[in-house]
Amino acid sequence: MTANLLRLPSGSVVDGWHVSRELGNGGFAVVYLVEKNGKPYALKVARHRDASGDDKQTHARMVREATTLLMLNHPNIIRPQGHGYAETGNMYVALEYVDGWTLAEWKERKHPTIHEILRVFVKLASALSYMHERGVLHRDLKLVNVLIRKSDGEPIIIDFGCATYSLAEDLTEEGLPPGTERFRAPEQFKFLREHKNEHRARYAFKVADEIFALGVMLYELLTDPRPAENRPRIAPNNPLMPPPPVRRVNPRIPLALSELVERILSRDPSQRPVDTDALRRELEEHLERSGAEYMVPAHAPSEQWPSEPSGVGGPPGVPSNDLRSRKVATKTLAAGAALVVALTAVVTFWRVSGDVPSPIPDHSAPPMTSPLDMSLPSPAPIVLPPATDVGQKEGSTVKMTTPEVPTQERPTRVRNKVSAAECAGLSLVAALAAGCPSSQIRPESFTCPAGAARAMVNELHWEHLDRFYLVLDDRHDREGKTWFTPGSEVVGVVPKMKGLDRRQLEVAPPGTRFYGKAYYLKKGFDGDPSLLVRYDRVKLPGQDEQPICFVVEGRSYGFKDGRVQASNSNVGTVVERWP
Template identity: 60%
Template structure:
């Protein structure tokens, strides 16, 4: 077997490097903290050998990462310390070990001021400008791929496993380059929709994509006091509407900085800074400010105190009772009312702009004075699909029975054809119902409401699995397509209850105790699934309201790091109101090799 053990005991050696502990693992490599002659490094070990018949080319990817790092030598970019081969023949990289926090952890622990955040992003932009000048593109910039060194507070860009450089061989098997969807520029999704029928077409990643990712990271830190937590967040790369201005979600964001972030996250690449050096100059101009708002913490430190995490392991379920509909406290009711008020304000503005045929991007700038908890989550760019649904109104059942209630081998999620049509500049009169329905199917929730779409359904997008998911599921997790698992759909709510799921919101599922032994071997209790909720307004002949669909694209087994996967849950609903659907929180899903 060519896969290296994920947990070699401390003291094990890899080509003379003594393993101290594991730092992380993913679909292509495992990273260890190692020592040799008193020098500590992060050793990144490819999962496959060059001669292992590796269809995902993890060996080649590791060597390409080495090639990219050999081109770079910058204080804010992780340094290579050498490379070699393990005793089994797997290539490894020895990298500088950075003892630090991720950007998200740093923001929560250090409570940085606006000026300190700008200083970090100024350093990041300088490193990117240097990197781009040598023809290297990182292609996976995100909060977890930038560390803040504890000793001196310097940011260090890490993980070049998705990087590319001039004349590098393309190793990606599908249209978009590897990366993290949340930080992709919106033009990538537009390109994918336009070229989805072209099997050999590949998106040309640009500096503008990298700049958008920087803006997305900055937006996250400015608007979210707890960026490490799994929670519903606004979508940053919808092709229909921009996210709300940062200042609308956090009044502490200075107006000039709000305008810069708005520019970086533009739907039009030409409106962003022309390159990372230009971005650095703009950040440097803001750094010159010394007013009180720049010297104050981005978020009140009291808002960044850690919350109690959801239980890792859910209580064992035998025969769950029929739950009572959840009630809301007065504070929750006021929060819901405020959120709906904000949604209505967005709707009115969007409806006015759409009726005039003006771009929605300019309209997004009119939203002001809305505090963060009151903003309803936006959805990603969506297209129409219609999955085959599970039986209606499932009675409470044991976990053993639930595992057999999901689709079996050979079941599919079918996708009817749906025409696509542009959203902007289209007159509202004289259109057929079919054309209007097609437009609605491609809109986000707010845009659909603004355009007067019935039910304003949120549909999961037809999309390929995340990069590396197929290999991870088949070779690491030993999952099979159509294999079914039982889980609590959202661990933040009681398992034995009907709960409300907000369309487009992120959810975190967890495997409870009491699952069948066959599942326990590959998805044990405590396994967490991360994804997003959707719903379909079609009754499908099976339920009386919108059906819930959850698409999980990441999984974290106990004691391991997150990995990309494709896992779908379908459940009939028991209620629908205001962009939310109510469903039983104990459900079953199944493994797929592509999104329907």
């Protein structure tokens, strides 16, 4: 067991808390289900201890989280039950255990009415207003950070790992505070663009940011029948392409409510409700005057997963042929949304504004696609079909698929005339236009993010164009050739062997692990695509993970079923940009 990545096995005891199992883990902490005096609790343990060279300051964040929770006492906010230190020195906070669903799971399982969704958000706004009156900002509101308790349906705000309060020490070393990209207000990205060359610039998180995040949550519940499902969706904070109004996506939503959500998600913070108490009052007014149109499920049960207990078929009284027609229509409209997402991916595939300060990476979830960088050309206007299924679960890993678009709406394509090898040689824009599957698209160029550049120089002591030998995928032998699937995650490792040069032995010794993804690069020597692996994180033996920019380009020896064959050992390069 290491200090920086604590793992408590089942049966362990920490200050009388008996560990049952792990509930989840993130970049800052690991959460366990524990038992004490016959009652269940959640135990959140910092991933680093105070004296472990904690570059993410997870110990300090745990201290601040405990301090924040002790300032709060609200029925819709998770309650602390104690705090202390494990034997390894890692700080922990004990919390009440909430047996419930995340907001997204609740929406899918219980098929709530519009009225029931509004009731939940009135309580969330009330809890946030209580927090804000005490100078506390959550800073990471999202669907998975609100639980709906199964016993009484009450919403509970959880995970205050990113929270702060008035006069708290600033733990952020990047431009933005830690958080989830999809729920950040657009003005945060505007701040990064305007201060891209000011490394000391820090964004001042405000109540307006919290209101926007709550608006994203409400938008997704009202527009997405399956918000917990992993699939591509339009970024709601995209500065060049605001999300379509709720009512256009879902005609079931009353116009007045749709207009309120549109105002909450305004690109202009001054157009949003002035504070969370004002938002609570507006939501309550909708509840008070809600009529029959608010008493129906936000989406037809036929569009959602079966409720609990599992049901069969659609709602009573609806003929089965009508249900089939409705499903076909939904599928067609979803295809239109998928096309929009594919076009959006043209400018969001890589975060090209790499020289701006980046937020602290949240490794508790797969990486998110960033909103558009204003330095990119604006895409052509896109008209969304009504009732389109949009929105994206935070932290989801997305695999783009070719949408099924009806013949009369299908854009001109030459997919049948373009070989897989030719697809691999195209840029992202050209490949999408040619109808190539996304897995055959090579990565776009990128500039190394400022955080990674600093870590390589200050922490790793790497230099531009340093070259290190490694095994590209540690699941396979060093000798011989390996089949790589584009888009798949790979973990490389420096092997123990003779012949490594002195420079590598000093700064990337045996046991160093590289984390990244494999991609097609271009047409190879024999007309087949060759391989590129981009590693964006590294962990040296006995040290913490660091962000990096490191690429390996390898010759291909075969191409079959969308995979490329290449040597599993090669030399990679430290880069400032690629290509």
